[in-house]
Amino acid sequence: DGGITQSPKYLFRKEGQNVTLSCEQNLNHDAMYWYRQDPGQGLRLIYYSQIVNDFQKGDIAEGYSVSREKKESFPLTVTSAQKNPTAFYLCASSPGQQLTEAFFGQGTRLTVV
């Protein structure tokens, strides 16, 4: 089935460690996105990529890094520089042109212990 897959669903990290969240899509979409969701704050854009080997910072990119070496994959690394990393992280993809909808993964809940 076509779709967008995030892994793992739950992730625990010790303070001071980097951690990488996986996002893979087989929808042949050009654009991919990472959002962070905190209670009562909706979704905030971390990074997005419109094409392979290119990405742009969103509104809250500090403490995060991404890569887009393949069309299907857009991993997000939460670095130790991110002061408050505990959150629900959502990856999405879209065809990238005029419209259309963004398709979302099921999310990864990251907890720093």
Place this chain on the structure above:
Amino acid sequence: GEDVEQSLFLSVREGDSSVINCTYTDSSSTYLYWYKQEPGAGLQLLTYIFSNMDMKQDQRLTVLLNKKDKHLSLRIADTQTGDSAIYFCAEKEGSSASKIIFGSGTRLSIRP
């Protein structure tokens, strides 16, 4: 910059209509969306509307767009317990091919 605003909570009685409101600031938005999020899950697109439309109806869902006031609403007729979720309004930024801006979400709860 661009902003999308929604009220955080809405409570309705089962069987009544729910109306969730949203305002946005980007007058160049070309597409506006409503997404639904159930607990612990990703977002699912419910419906969208082009900026040159005033209304779109899809079964129990009606979307109204007032472009002059930059106001979008989602009406759910005959609200059921399965409609309990967080509803997000989103706009596609007019100046960018693919950036999508989300509101804070409205948590809809259903009273028996």
